[in-house]
Amino acid sequence: MLLDVSRIEAFYGASQALFGVDLSVAEGEAVALMGRNGMGKTTTIRAICNLNPPRAGAVRLGGADLKGRRPHHVAKLGIGLVPEGRRCFPNLTVHENLVAAARPGRWTLDEVNALFPRLQERYAQMARSLSGGEQQMLAIGRALMTNPRILILDEATEGLAPVIRQDIWRAIRRLKAEGLSILVVDKTLSELLPVADRCVILENGRSAWSGKAEELTTELQDRYLGV
Ligand SMILES: Nc1ncnc2c1ncn2[C@@H]1O[C@H](COP(=O)(O)OP(=O)(O)O)[C@@H](O)[C@H]1O
């Protein structure tokens, strides 16, 4: 397994949010991390990246235990995070954001331009002046520029206009097609399920169901994802 998350528990202060989350992502696999609001998806992702380190359980990347690694070191080891809320450096230009964490590999400025042509037109602008959709593209471009072994996307299409969402999904499908390993959280099942090889569903901070995307019946969707 490329990413192996085993029985992790995480807390906010004294309040426990994760009670045992298991998930794995194989090389070249796209895994959808699912569950209703507040079930622990973002907390799981933050625990994987040691932004909120797990208090129990283990996270391994390519077999190496990530315990005790600083978040920037986790990034260096190959986890490219597109965090919830599309955080970029607001007072750096688009170009500066892209090169800030760049590491050599398949993803270069030219390749990010080809993926998101809209970004190139904005190169000299401050990130804060971009539209929400452009900031999201920048956040994805930034993560790709680190040439990660796995890309993690937390609600990357949330709150964006439909045409921009389509651009983002097109990019995600391309990344999947070229074999990038992906862990993705998104509410739009009609876009998410065709991309996902497997799904892991969280309920109240625990892994409640996992299986192939085509095994996620409407009954299971109603039970775990319905409102
Ligand atoms: N900063 C925080 N402080 C305290 N509790 C939090 C914080 N962020 C999230 N939580 C709680 O942790 C649980 C999981 O939240 P989260 O991981 O954000 O869920 P999801 O991403 O699935 O919507 C929820 O009960 C939420 O209220």
Ligand SMILES: [Mg+2]
């Ligand atoms: Mg979330």
